[in-house]
Amino acid sequence: MPHFKKPAEGSWTEHLKIGTEPVSYEDSISPEQYEREREAIFKRTWLNVGRVEQLPRKGSYFTKELDAARTSVVVVRGTDGEVRAFHNVCRHRGNKLVWNDFPREETSGVCRQFTCKYHAWRYDLDGKLAFVQQEGEFFDLDKSAYGLKQVQTEVWEGFVFVNLDPENTTPLRAYLGEFAKGIEGYPFHKLTQVHKYRAEIGSNWKLFIDAFAEFYHAPILHSGQYMADEARKIQKYGYEALHYDIDGPHSMVSSWGGIAPPHDRKMVKPIEAALHSGLFGPWDAPDIGLALEDLPPAINPSRDKRWGMDSFVFFPNFMLLIWRPNWVLTYHYWPTSYNTHIFEGTCYFVPPENAFQRLQQELAAVSFKEYGLQDGNTLEATQTMLESRAVRDFPLNDQEVLLRHLHRTARAYVDDHQRRSAEAGTPATS
Amino acid sequence: MASVFPDGFEALEPFADWAVRGEKARYAKRLASTMDELDAFYNVAFPLLESSKDYLEQVSMEDISEQDKRLLWLFCALVTVAFPVEAWRQPRVPDSGPSTIDAILEPAV
Ligand code: FES
Ligand SMILES: [Fe+2]
Numbered sequence: 343m344p345h346f347k348k349p350a351e352g353s354w355t356e357h358l359k360i361g362t363e364p365v366s367y368e369d370s371i372s373p374e375q376y377e378r379e380r381e382a383i384f385k386r387t388w389l390n391v392g393r394v395e396q397l398p399r400k401g402s403y404f405t406k407e408l409d410a411a412r413t414s415v416v417v418v419r420g421t422d423g424e425v426r427a428f429h430n431v432c433r434h435r436g437n438k439l440v441w442n443d444f445p446r447e448e449t450s451g452v453c454r455q456f457t458c459k460y461h462a463w464r465y466d467l468d469g470k471l472a473f474v475q476q477e478g479e480f481f482d483l484d485k486s487a488y489g490l491k492q493v494q495t496e497v498w499e500g501f502v503f504v505n506l507d508p509e510n511t512t513p514l515r516a517y518l519g520e521f522a523k524g525i526e527g528y529p530f531h532k533l534t535q536v537h538k539y540r541a542e543i544g545s546n547w548k549l550f551i552d553a554f555a556e557f558y559h560a561p562i563l564h565s566g567q568y569m570a571d572e573a574r575k576i577q578k579y580g581y582e583a584l585h586y587d588i589d590g591p592h593s594m595v596s597s598w599g600g601i602a603p604p605h606d607r608k609m610v611k612p613i614e615a616a617l618h619s620g621l622f623g624p625w626d627a628p629d630i631g632l633a634l635e636d637l638p639p640a641i642n643p644s645r646d647k648r649w650g651m652d653s654f655v656f657f658p659n660f661m662l663l664i665w666r667p668n669w670v671l672t673y674h675y676w677p678t679s680y681n682t683h684i685f686e687g688t689c690y691f692v693p694p695e696n697a698f699q700r701l702q703q704e705l706a707a708v709s710f711k712e713y714g715l716q717d718g719n720t721l722e723a724t725q726t727m728l729e730s731r732a733v734r735d736f737p738l739n740d741q742e743v744l745l746r747h748l749h750r751t752a753r754a755y756v757d758d759h760q761r762r763s764a765e766a767g768t769p770a771t772s
Numbered sequence: 773m774a775s776v777f778p779d780g781f782e783a784l785e786p787f788a789d790w791a792v793r794g795e796k797a798r799y800a801k802r803l804a805s806t807m808d809e810l811d812a813f814y815n816v817a818f819p820l821l822e823s824s825k826d827y828l829e830q831v832s833m834e835d836i837s838e839q840d841k842r843l844l845w846l847f848c849a850l851v852t853v854a855f856p857v858e859a860w861r862q863p864r865v866p867d868s869g870p871s872t873i874d875a876i877l878e879p880a881v
Contacts, residue, residue, distance in 0.1 A: 538877035613854035
Protein backbone atom coordinates (compact mmCIF):
# COMPACT_ATOMS: atom_id res chain seq x y z
CA MET A 343 0.00 0.00 0.00
CA PRO A 344 1.50 3.37 -0.97
CA HIS A 345 2.10 5.82 1.86
CA PHE A 346 2.36 8.92 -0.31
CA LYS A 347 0.57 10.14 -3.42
CA LYS A 348 2.10 9.50 -6.83
CA PRO A 349 1.56 11.59 -9.99
CA ALA A 350 -1.49 10.94 -12.20
CA GLU A 351 0.54 8.73 -14.56
CA GLY A 352 0.84 6.21 -11.73
CA SER A 353 4.60 6.52 -11.23
CA TRP A 354 7.28 9.20 -10.96
CA THR A 355 9.29 7.54 -13.72
CA GLU A 356 6.43 7.68 -16.21
CA HIS A 357 5.54 11.20 -15.07
CA LEU A 358 9.10 12.37 -15.81
CA LYS A 359 9.07 10.54 -19.18
CA ILE A 360 12.49 8.93 -18.99
CA GLY A 361 11.55 5.37 -19.88
CA THR A 362 10.83 2.37 -17.67
CA GLU A 363 12.87 -0.33 -19.40
CA PRO A 364 15.73 -2.15 -17.66
CA VAL A 365 19.03 -0.22 -17.87
CA SER A 366 22.56 -1.16 -18.81
CA TYR A 367 25.42 -0.34 -16.48
CA GLU A 368 28.00 -0.52 -19.26
CA ASP A 369 28.67 3.20 -18.72
CA SER A 370 30.03 2.37 -15.26
CA ILE A 371 32.34 -0.48 -16.23
CA SER A 372 33.79 0.60 -19.57
CA PRO A 373 37.24 2.26 -19.50
CA GLU A 374 36.51 3.71 -22.96
CA GLN A 375 33.26 5.30 -21.82
CA TYR A 376 35.08 6.80 -18.86
CA GLU A 377 37.59 8.45 -21.22
CA ARG A 378 34.64 9.91 -23.12
CA GLU A 379 33.06 11.16 -19.89
CA ARG A 380 36.28 12.96 -18.99
CA GLU A 381 36.08 14.94 -22.21
CA ALA A 382 32.34 15.40 -22.49
CA ILE A 383 31.47 15.97 -18.83
CA PHE A 384 34.34 16.82 -16.51
CA LYS A 385 36.16 19.14 -18.90
CA ARG A 386 32.95 20.93 -19.88
CA THR A 387 30.43 21.30 -17.07
CA TRP A 388 30.40 23.54 -14.00
CA LEU A 389 32.05 21.73 -11.08
CA ASN A 390 31.66 22.77 -7.46
CA VAL A 391 35.12 22.90 -5.89
CA GLY A 392 34.40 24.50 -2.53
CA ARG A 393 32.83 27.31 -0.51
CA VAL A 394 33.70 30.98 -0.16
CA GLU A 395 34.33 30.44 3.57
CA GLN A 396 37.48 28.55 2.51
CA LEU A 397 38.72 31.89 1.14
CA PRO A 398 38.18 34.22 4.09
CA ARG A 399 40.83 36.85 3.18
CA LYS A 400 42.72 38.37 0.30
CA GLY A 401 45.40 35.85 -0.61
CA SER A 402 43.48 32.85 0.81
CA TYR A 403 43.76 29.92 -1.59
CA PHE A 404 43.06 26.21 -1.90
CA THR A 405 43.91 23.64 -4.54
CA LYS A 406 41.53 21.07 -5.99
CA GLU A 407 42.62 17.92 -7.81
CA LEU A 408 40.43 17.30 -10.86
CA ASP A 409 41.83 14.02 -12.04
CA ALA A 410 38.89 13.33 -14.35
CA ALA A 411 39.70 16.55 -16.19
CA ARG A 412 43.42 15.78 -15.98
CA THR A 413 44.25 18.93 -14.07
CA SER A 414 44.58 20.60 -10.70
CA VAL A 415 43.25 24.09 -10.07
CA VAL A 416 44.22 26.70 -7.53
CA VAL A 417 41.34 28.85 -6.32
CA VAL A 418 42.32 32.18 -4.77
CA ARG A 419 40.81 35.41 -3.45
CA GLY A 420 42.63 38.27 -5.15
CA THR A 421 43.68 41.64 -3.72
CA ASP A 422 40.44 43.03 -5.19
CA GLY A 423 38.41 40.46 -3.22
CA GLU A 424 37.42 38.51 -6.36
CA VAL A 425 37.53 34.71 -6.40
CA ARG A 426 39.55 33.34 -9.34
CA ALA A 427 40.81 29.93 -10.38
CA PHE A 428 43.86 28.94 -12.41
CA HIS A 429 45.25 25.74 -13.77
CA ASN A 430 47.83 24.83 -11.13
CA VAL A 431 50.72 24.72 -13.59
CA CYS A 432 53.81 26.87 -13.87
CA ARG A 433 54.33 28.53 -17.24
CA HIS A 434 58.08 27.93 -17.25
CA ARG A 435 58.38 24.15 -17.52
CA GLY A 436 55.09 22.88 -16.21
CA ASN A 437 55.80 22.11 -12.58
CA LYS A 438 52.77 21.96 -10.34
CA LEU A 439 52.74 25.44 -8.87
CA VAL A 440 50.97 25.10 -5.50
CA TRP A 441 51.50 22.03 -3.35
CA ASN A 442 53.05 21.04 -0.03
CA ASP A 443 55.12 17.95 0.64
CA PHE A 444 53.01 15.65 -1.52
CA PRO A 445 52.37 16.80 -5.10
CA ARG A 446 49.13 14.76 -5.34
CA GLU A 447 47.58 16.11 -2.14
CA GLU A 448 45.35 19.14 -1.94
CA THR A 449 46.50 22.08 0.13
CA SER A 450 45.32 25.50 1.31
CA GLY A 451 46.65 28.62 2.99
CA VAL A 452 47.20 32.34 2.63
CA CYS A 453 49.92 33.98 0.54
CA ARG A 454 50.82 37.21 -1.24
CA GLN A 455 52.04 35.50 -4.39
CA PHE A 456 52.69 32.00 -5.72
CA THR A 457 56.32 30.94 -6.06
CA CYS A 458 57.23 27.88 -8.10
CA LYS A 459 59.39 25.39 -6.20
CA TYR A 460 61.43 24.57 -9.27
CA HIS A 461 63.06 27.82 -10.46
CA ALA A 462 61.18 30.38 -8.38
CA TRP A 463 59.05 32.04 -11.02
CA ARG A 464 56.51 34.13 -9.14
CA TYR A 465 52.88 34.93 -9.96
CA ASP A 466 50.66 37.50 -8.27
CA LEU A 467 47.19 36.66 -6.95
CA ASP A 468 45.63 37.67 -10.29
CA GLY A 469 47.81 35.13 -12.08
CA LYS A 470 50.21 37.63 -13.65
CA LEU A 471 53.82 36.50 -13.99
CA ALA A 472 55.59 38.91 -11.63
CA PHE A 473 59.17 37.64 -11.42
CA VAL A 474 61.51 35.47 -13.47
CA GLN A 475 64.74 34.23 -11.94
CA GLN A 476 67.70 35.43 -14.06
CA GLU A 477 65.33 36.98 -16.54
CA GLY A 478 68.27 38.12 -18.71
CA GLU A 479 69.08 34.51 -19.58
CA PHE A 480 65.85 34.20 -21.55
CA PHE A 481 65.22 35.31 -25.11
CA ASP A 482 63.04 38.41 -25.31
CA LEU A 483 60.71 36.96 -22.71
CA ASP A 484 57.42 38.87 -22.68
CA LYS A 485 56.30 38.32 -19.10
CA SER A 486 52.77 39.56 -19.85
CA ALA A 487 52.27 36.57 -22.17
CA TYR A 488 53.06 34.00 -19.46
CA GLY A 489 50.48 34.53 -16.77
CA LEU A 490 48.72 31.55 -15.17
CA LYS A 491 46.03 29.94 -17.31
CA GLN A 492 42.76 31.19 -15.89
CA VAL A 493 39.67 29.03 -15.52
CA GLN A 494 36.08 30.33 -15.58
CA THR A 495 34.94 30.73 -11.98
CA GLU A 496 31.56 31.71 -10.56
CA VAL A 497 29.96 31.64 -7.15
CA TRP A 498 26.38 30.56 -6.40
CA GLU A 499 25.09 31.07 -2.84
CA GLY A 500 28.67 30.83 -1.55
CA PHE A 501 29.49 27.64 -3.52
CA VAL A 502 32.52 28.17 -5.78
CA PHE A 503 32.29 26.53 -9.21
CA VAL A 504 34.82 26.26 -12.04
CA ASN A 505 34.33 25.42 -15.70
CA LEU A 506 37.43 24.17 -17.51
CA ASP A 507 36.01 24.72 -20.98
CA PRO A 508 37.30 28.09 -22.25
CA GLU A 509 34.52 28.04 -24.82
CA ASN A 510 31.74 27.55 -22.31
CA THR A 511 29.18 30.34 -22.65
CA THR A 512 26.56 29.11 -20.19
CA PRO A 513 26.70 31.13 -16.98
CA LEU A 514 26.67 29.08 -13.78
CA ARG A 515 23.21 30.26 -12.71
CA ALA A 516 21.70 29.27 -16.05
CA TYR A 517 23.42 25.89 -15.88
CA LEU A 518 22.16 25.15 -12.36
CA GLY A 519 18.60 25.89 -13.47
CA GLU A 520 15.34 25.86 -11.60
CA PHE A 521 16.36 23.97 -8.47
CA ALA A 522 19.18 26.44 -7.77
CA LYS A 523 16.83 29.37 -8.36
CA GLY A 524 14.38 27.85 -5.91
CA ILE A 525 17.05 27.31 -3.23
CA GLU A 526 18.44 30.85 -3.35
CA GLY A 527 18.04 32.68 -0.08
CA TYR A 528 18.78 29.68 2.10
CA PRO A 529 21.26 30.99 4.69
CA PHE A 530 24.22 28.75 3.82
CA HIS A 531 26.58 31.45 5.13
CA LYS A 532 25.32 30.88 8.68
CA LEU A 533 26.31 27.20 8.60
CA THR A 534 30.03 27.61 9.20
CA GLN A 535 30.73 24.68 11.54
CA VAL A 536 32.27 22.12 9.17
CA HIS A 537 33.01 18.40 9.52
CA LYS A 538 34.55 17.05 6.31
CA TYR A 539 35.22 13.40 5.40
CA ARG A 540 37.01 11.77 2.49
CA ALA A 541 37.14 8.20 1.20
CA GLU A 542 38.71 6.31 -1.65
CA ILE A 543 36.02 4.13 -3.20
CA GLY A 544 36.50 1.18 -5.55
CA SER A 545 33.60 1.96 -7.84
CA ASN A 546 32.58 4.16 -10.73
CA TRP A 547 31.58 7.65 -9.53
CA LYS A 548 27.99 7.27 -10.70
CA LEU A 549 27.41 4.17 -8.59
CA PHE A 550 27.91 6.12 -5.36
CA ILE A 551 25.55 8.83 -6.54
CA ASP A 552 23.09 6.00 -7.20
CA ALA A 553 23.53 4.78 -3.64
CA PHE A 554 22.76 8.21 -2.19
CA ALA A 555 20.01 9.14 -4.65
CA GLU A 556 17.67 6.36 -3.50
CA PHE A 557 16.57 5.31 -0.03
CA TYR A 558 15.12 1.98 -1.16
CA HIS A 559 18.24 0.33 0.32
CA ALA A 560 18.15 2.05 3.70
CA PRO A 561 15.84 -0.32 5.63
CA ILE A 562 17.93 -3.26 4.38
CA LEU A 563 21.62 -2.34 4.20
CA HIS A 564 21.48 -0.17 7.32
CA SER A 565 19.13 -2.37 9.36
CA GLY A 566 21.89 -3.32 11.83
CA GLN A 567 21.29 -0.07 13.67
CA TYR A 568 17.95 -1.34 14.96
CA MET A 569 16.85 -4.13 17.27
CA ALA A 570 15.78 -7.18 15.23
CA ASP A 571 12.06 -6.52 15.85
CA GLU A 572 12.34 -2.93 14.74
CA ALA A 573 14.40 -3.85 11.68
CA ARG A 574 11.63 -6.23 10.58
CA LYS A 575 8.98 -3.56 11.10
CA ILE A 576 10.95 -1.05 9.04
CA GLN A 577 11.54 -3.55 6.25
CA LYS A 578 7.83 -4.27 6.08
CA TYR A 579 7.13 -0.57 5.82
CA GLY A 580 9.85 -0.04 3.21
CA TYR A 581 10.56 3.42 1.94
CA GLU A 582 8.83 5.95 -0.24
CA ALA A 583 9.62 9.58 -1.02
CA LEU A 584 7.36 12.63 -0.98
CA HIS A 585 8.41 13.99 -4.35
CA TYR A 586 10.83 13.51 -7.25
CA ASP A 587 11.74 15.97 -9.97
CA ILE A 588 14.22 16.53 -12.78
CA ASP A 589 15.34 19.75 -14.45
CA GLY A 590 17.71 19.41 -17.38
CA PRO A 591 20.63 17.28 -16.21
CA HIS A 592 19.80 17.83 -12.52
CA SER A 593 17.36 16.02 -10.25
CA MET A 594 16.00 15.98 -6.73
CA VAL A 595 14.21 13.77 -4.23
CA SER A 596 12.24 15.11 -1.30
CA SER A 597 11.95 12.83 1.69
CA TRP A 598 9.73 12.50 4.73
CA GLY A 599 11.05 12.99 8.25
CA GLY A 600 12.14 9.50 9.19
CA ILE A 601 13.86 9.50 12.55
CA ALA A 602 14.16 13.04 13.81
CA PRO A 603 12.86 11.93 16.29
CA PRO A 604 10.77 8.87 15.47
CA HIS A 605 7.31 8.59 16.96
CA ASP A 606 8.18 5.10 18.06
CA ARG A 607 10.82 5.62 20.73
CA LYS A 608 11.95 1.99 20.49
CA MET A 609 13.67 2.93 17.24
CA VAL A 610 15.84 5.44 19.06
CA LYS A 611 19.21 4.22 20.22
CA PRO A 612 20.17 5.26 23.79
CA ILE A 613 22.84 7.71 22.58
CA GLU A 614 20.26 9.37 20.31
CA ALA A 615 17.77 9.65 23.16
CA ALA A 616 20.43 11.13 25.43
CA LEU A 617 21.62 13.69 22.88
CA HIS A 618 18.37 14.35 20.98
CA SER A 619 20.20 13.85 17.72
CA GLY A 620 20.97 11.22 15.11
CA LEU A 621 21.40 10.60 11.40
CA PHE A 622 18.81 13.26 10.59
CA GLY A 623 20.63 15.85 12.70
CA PRO A 624 19.96 17.46 16.08
CA TRP A 625 16.23 17.20 16.74
CA ASP A 626 15.90 20.84 17.78
CA ALA A 627 16.63 23.07 14.83
CA PRO A 628 18.76 26.15 15.51
CA ASP A 629 17.45 29.55 14.46
CA ILE A 630 18.61 30.36 10.92
CA GLY A 631 16.27 33.32 10.47
CA LEU A 632 13.80 31.32 8.37
CA ALA A 633 10.71 29.50 9.60
CA LEU A 634 9.90 26.10 8.08
CA GLU A 635 7.09 27.57 5.97
CA ASP A 636 9.35 30.39 4.72
CA LEU A 637 12.02 28.09 3.27
CA PRO A 638 12.73 28.89 -0.41
CA PRO A 639 10.23 27.17 -2.77
CA ALA A 640 12.50 24.41 -4.15
CA ILE A 641 12.99 23.11 -0.61
CA ASN A 642 10.16 20.79 0.49
CA PRO A 643 8.46 21.39 -2.90
CA SER A 644 5.33 19.44 -1.95
CA ARG A 645 5.01 21.58 1.22
CA ASP A 646 4.26 18.40 3.13
CA LYS A 647 4.15 18.65 6.92
CA ARG A 648 5.99 15.33 7.17
CA TRP A 649 8.97 16.67 5.22
CA GLY A 650 12.44 15.73 6.51
CA MET A 651 15.04 16.56 3.88
CA ASP A 652 15.77 17.18 0.21
CA SER A 653 18.60 15.73 -1.88
CA PHE A 654 19.55 17.71 -4.97
CA VAL A 655 21.83 16.12 -7.57
CA PHE A 656 23.55 18.89 -9.52
CA PHE A 657 25.08 17.18 -12.52
CA PRO A 658 27.64 15.85 -12.71
CA ASN A 659 28.98 15.25 -9.20
CA PHE A 660 27.63 17.68 -6.59
CA MET A 661 24.89 16.63 -4.19
CA LEU A 662 23.29 19.06 -1.78
CA LEU A 663 21.16 17.79 1.11
CA ILE A 664 19.06 20.26 3.06
CA TRP A 665 17.70 18.84 6.32
CA ARG A 666 14.65 19.98 8.22
CA PRO A 667 16.62 20.63 11.44
CA ASN A 668 18.51 23.41 9.64
CA TRP A 669 21.73 21.81 8.56
CA VAL A 670 23.29 20.87 5.24
CA LEU A 671 25.31 17.96 3.92
CA THR A 672 27.18 17.98 0.61
CA TYR A 673 28.58 15.04 -1.33
CA HIS A 674 31.18 15.17 -4.09
CA TYR A 675 32.32 12.26 -6.22
CA TRP A 676 35.66 12.84 -7.97
CA PRO A 677 36.49 10.11 -10.49
CA THR A 678 40.07 8.83 -10.58
CA SER A 679 39.45 5.97 -13.08
CA TYR A 680 36.49 4.10 -14.54
CA ASN A 681 36.23 1.99 -11.38
CA THR A 682 37.60 4.26 -8.63
CA HIS A 683 36.73 7.65 -7.23
CA ILE A 684 37.24 9.90 -4.26
CA PHE A 685 34.16 10.61 -2.20
CA GLU A 686 33.83 13.70 -0.02
CA GLY A 687 31.07 14.25 2.51
CA THR A 688 30.84 17.59 4.31
CA CYS A 689 28.46 18.48 7.15
CA TYR A 690 27.60 22.15 7.70
CA PHE A 691 26.03 23.25 10.99
CA VAL A 692 25.27 26.52 12.73
CA PRO A 693 28.24 26.92 15.15
CA PRO A 694 27.31 25.29 18.48
CA GLU A 695 26.91 27.62 21.43
CA ASN A 696 27.56 25.05 24.10
CA ALA A 697 29.12 21.64 24.65
CA PHE A 698 25.78 19.84 24.44
CA GLN A 699 25.05 21.23 20.97
CA ARG A 700 28.59 20.32 19.92
CA LEU A 701 27.87 16.70 20.93
CA GLN A 702 24.56 16.71 19.06
CA GLN A 703 26.44 17.71 15.90
CA GLU A 704 29.15 15.15 16.51
CA LEU A 705 26.50 12.40 16.62
CA ALA A 706 24.94 13.56 13.34
CA ALA A 707 28.33 13.74 11.57
CA VAL A 708 29.52 10.40 12.93
CA SER A 709 26.21 8.71 12.03
CA PHE A 710 26.65 9.85 8.44
CA LYS A 711 30.12 8.30 8.44
CA GLU A 712 29.03 4.95 9.95
CA TYR A 713 26.36 4.41 7.30
CA GLY A 714 28.58 5.81 4.54
CA LEU A 715 31.10 3.06 5.32
CA GLN A 716 28.43 0.45 4.63
CA ASP A 717 27.46 2.18 1.40
CA GLY A 718 31.05 2.55 0.20
CA ASN A 719 31.92 -1.07 0.77
CA THR A 720 28.78 -2.34 -0.95
CA LEU A 721 29.77 -0.37 -4.03
CA GLU A 722 33.02 -2.25 -4.44
CA ALA A 723 31.01 -5.47 -4.44
CA THR A 724 28.66 -4.02 -7.05
CA GLN A 725 31.47 -2.77 -9.28
CA THR A 726 33.29 -6.10 -9.43
CA MET A 727 30.17 -8.02 -10.35
CA LEU A 728 29.00 -5.49 -12.93
CA GLU A 729 32.42 -5.89 -14.49
CA SER A 730 31.81 -9.62 -14.86
CA ARG A 731 29.19 -8.67 -17.46
CA ALA A 732 27.39 -11.87 -16.51
CA VAL A 733 24.25 -9.74 -16.27
CA ARG A 734 23.72 -6.80 -18.58
CA ASP A 735 20.32 -5.31 -17.92
CA PHE A 736 18.94 -4.21 -14.61
CA PRO A 737 15.35 -3.29 -13.72
CA LEU A 738 15.05 0.00 -11.83
CA ASN A 739 12.00 0.79 -9.71
CA ASP A 740 10.11 4.02 -9.24
CA GLN A 741 12.27 5.01 -6.27
CA GLU A 742 15.35 4.70 -8.47
CA VAL A 743 14.20 7.36 -10.88
CA LEU A 744 17.15 9.67 -10.15
CA LEU A 745 19.58 6.87 -11.04
CA ARG A 746 17.89 6.30 -14.34
CA HIS A 747 18.12 10.01 -15.05
CA LEU A 748 21.80 10.27 -14.03
CA HIS A 749 23.02 7.47 -16.29
CA ARG A 750 20.83 8.69 -19.17
CA THR A 751 22.20 12.21 -18.76
CA ALA A 752 25.84 11.08 -18.62
CA ARG A 753 25.33 9.00 -21.78
CA ALA A 754 23.60 11.92 -23.51
CA TYR A 755 26.52 14.26 -22.71
CA VAL A 756 28.95 11.75 -24.18
CA ASP A 757 26.84 11.10 -27.28
CA ASP A 758 26.30 14.80 -27.84
CA HIS A 759 30.00 15.53 -27.52
CA GLN A 760 30.89 12.68 -29.90
CA ARG A 761 28.41 13.97 -32.46
CA ARG A 762 29.66 17.57 -32.26
CA SER A 763 33.30 16.47 -32.48
CA ALA A 764 32.51 14.36 -35.54
CA GLU A 765 30.81 17.35 -37.16
CA ALA A 766 33.78 19.55 -36.39
CA GLY A 767 36.17 16.89 -37.63
CA THR A 768 38.12 16.78 -34.37
CA PRO A 769 38.84 13.67 -32.33
CA ALA A 770 36.37 13.40 -29.43
CA THR A 771 38.95 12.15 -27.00
CA SER A 772 42.36 13.69 -26.77
CA MET B 773 47.60 19.09 40.14
CA ALA B 774 44.12 19.92 38.92
CA SER B 775 41.96 16.90 38.16
CA VAL B 776 41.50 15.86 34.55
CA PHE B 777 37.76 16.51 34.39
CA PRO B 778 35.47 19.08 36.07
CA ASP B 779 34.05 18.43 39.56
CA GLY B 780 31.41 15.74 39.55
CA PHE B 781 33.04 13.70 36.79
CA GLU B 782 35.65 11.93 38.95
CA ALA B 783 34.23 8.55 37.92
CA LEU B 784 35.68 9.14 34.47
CA GLU B 785 39.30 9.41 35.67
CA PRO B 786 40.10 5.72 34.92
CA PHE B 787 38.95 6.40 31.33
CA ALA B 788 40.90 9.63 30.85
CA ASP B 789 42.71 8.09 27.88
CA TRP B 790 39.41 8.38 25.97
CA ALA B 791 39.65 12.18 26.09
CA VAL B 792 41.14 12.21 22.61
CA ARG B 793 41.21 15.24 20.35
CA GLY B 794 39.76 14.68 16.87
CA GLU B 795 37.28 12.18 15.47
CA LYS B 796 39.91 10.44 13.37
CA ALA B 797 42.00 9.62 16.46
CA ARG B 798 38.92 8.64 18.50
CA TYR B 799 37.78 6.29 15.77
CA ALA B 800 41.26 4.72 15.57
CA LYS B 801 41.13 4.11 19.34
CA ARG B 802 37.74 2.46 18.98
CA LEU B 803 39.05 0.11 16.27
CA ALA B 804 42.08 -0.75 18.43
CA SER B 805 39.87 -1.70 21.42
CA THR B 806 38.08 -4.92 22.33
CA MET B 807 34.31 -5.01 22.90
CA ASP B 808 35.03 -5.57 26.61
CA GLU B 809 37.00 -2.35 26.72
CA LEU B 810 34.35 -0.44 24.81
CA ASP B 811 31.58 -1.78 27.08
CA ALA B 812 33.54 -0.88 30.22
CA PHE B 813 34.00 2.72 29.04
CA TYR B 814 30.40 3.02 27.85
CA ASN B 815 28.92 1.61 31.06
CA VAL B 816 30.58 4.29 33.15
CA ALA B 817 30.40 7.23 30.75
CA PHE B 818 26.89 6.85 29.33
CA PRO B 819 24.95 7.35 32.60
CA LEU B 820 27.07 10.45 33.25
CA LEU B 821 26.26 11.85 29.82
CA GLU B 822 22.56 11.22 30.43
CA SER B 823 22.60 13.05 33.75
CA SER B 824 24.74 16.00 32.70
CA LYS B 825 22.72 17.68 29.95
CA ASP B 826 22.20 20.75 32.14
CA TYR B 827 25.89 20.97 32.91
CA LEU B 828 26.96 20.61 29.27
CA GLU B 829 24.44 23.21 28.16
CA GLN B 830 26.09 25.83 30.32
CA VAL B 831 29.58 25.08 29.01
CA SER B 832 30.07 27.83 26.45
CA MET B 833 32.17 26.96 23.39
CA GLU B 834 33.54 30.51 23.38
CA ASP B 835 35.72 30.24 26.46
CA ILE B 836 35.75 26.54 27.21
CA SER B 837 38.16 25.51 30.02
CA GLU B 838 40.79 22.79 29.64
CA GLN B 839 38.81 20.48 31.93
CA ASP B 840 35.60 20.98 29.99
CA LYS B 841 37.44 20.48 26.73
CA ARG B 842 38.69 17.09 27.92
CA LEU B 843 35.20 16.20 29.09
CA LEU B 844 33.80 17.16 25.69
CA TRP B 845 36.42 15.06 23.87
CA LEU B 846 35.63 12.11 26.11
CA PHE B 847 31.91 12.41 25.40
CA CYS B 848 32.71 12.73 21.68
CA ALA B 849 34.56 9.42 22.04
CA LEU B 850 31.46 8.02 23.75
CA VAL B 851 29.42 9.04 20.69
CA THR B 852 31.79 7.05 18.47
CA VAL B 853 31.83 4.10 20.88
CA ALA B 854 28.02 4.07 21.13
CA PHE B 855 27.74 2.55 17.64
CA PRO B 856 29.57 -0.70 18.43
CA VAL B 857 28.04 -0.92 21.90
CA GLU B 858 24.42 -0.15 21.03
CA ALA B 859 24.18 -1.44 17.48
CA TRP B 860 27.04 -3.29 15.87
CA ARG B 861 28.41 -5.40 18.76
CA GLN B 862 31.85 -5.22 17.15
CA PRO B 863 34.34 -2.34 16.90
CA ARG B 864 34.19 -2.19 13.08
CA VAL B 865 31.09 -1.20 11.17
CA PRO B 866 29.54 -4.45 9.87
CA ASP B 867 29.73 -4.94 6.12
CA SER B 868 32.32 -2.19 5.84
CA GLY B 869 35.22 -4.55 5.03
CA PRO B 870 38.40 -2.69 4.23
CA SER B 871 36.68 0.60 3.40
CA THR B 872 37.58 3.76 5.29
CA ILE B 873 36.17 7.25 5.55
CA ASP B 874 38.57 9.72 7.14
CA ALA B 875 37.88 13.02 8.81
CA ILE B 876 39.96 15.58 6.90
CA LEU B 877 38.53 18.73 8.43
CA GLU B 878 37.13 19.01 11.94
CA PRO B 879 35.95 21.75 14.27
CA ALA B 880 38.78 23.07 16.43
CA VAL B 881 37.25 21.66 19.65
S1 FES C 1 58.88 25.09 -13.74
FE1 FES C 1 58.19 26.66 -12.47
S2 FES C 1 59.89 27.99 -12.41
FE2 FES C 1 60.58 26.43 -13.71
FE1 LIG D 1 22.96 4.27 2.53
